[in-house]
Amino acid sequence: MRAKNAAGEWIPWLGKTAFGQGCTESNPLQQTWFVPHDIPGLIELMGGAEEFSRQLEDFFEKTPSTFGWNDYYNHANEPVHHVPYLFAYAGKPWLTQKWVRRVLTNAYHNDVNGICGNDDVGQMSAWYVLGAIGFYPVCPGDGVYIFGSPLFSRVTLHLDEKWYKGAKFTITAENQALEHPYVQSAKLNGKPLSRAWIRHSEIAVGGMLEFVMGSEPNKQWATRAEDRPPSSLLPGRP
Secondary structure, three states, rough: OOOOOOOOOOOOOOOOOOOOOOOOOOOOOHHHHOOOOHHHHHHHOOOOOOHHHHHHHHHHOOOOOOOOOOOOOOOHHHHHHHHHHHHHHHHOOOHHHHHHHHHHHOOEEOOOOOOOOOOOOHHHHHHEEEEEEEEOOOOOOOEEEOOOOOOOOOOEEEEEHHHOOOOOOEEOOOOOOOOOEEEEEEEEOOOEEOOOOOEEEHHHOOEEEEEEEOOOOOOOOOOOOOHOOOOOOOOOOO
């Protein structure tokens, strides 16, 4: 992404990792991924799923293992928090699982410096809670949550009776372990699920989401084009 000034002129280019340049608390490389309402459109613009994935992997591979303040995946600040979940849109959900688990493990600790950045309005903590449960909204408000790498063997969401008729939604992770970050398969209410995302409406009625975890990625699960998350701009979106 590259910014223009009020006169419509390009702002002088200082390189893709230089902060500022029309970006707030980020750089042009980080802002390139901030098209949450139309990730499929961004994939097409960047040359297709393989090229998108290649650039996205490079973005993460250049990130420090602590995920503290840096020029690449800067988990210390919120503009990139959705980015680990973008691999699922390119048909590579196992890379989402890999990087989400690494962030959950390395960027958070149970001590006085337990989070790697300012907890702006609770977002830094909310990211951890959602990631630990097993899914995250790339585009809040569009009713879609992308699967990551759940940390717990069992979590039950007690849905507010005022809005959800007292329903409960339970997430389980069979074979859960620190060295088992990869989803092998999933079921929703007992039926096999071939996609790495879930609708808010499916959670709201209550039920059960079941993951089976493993030490190696399953590169066949949730990879078909028809199973990838939708764009918020497409007709018929959830």
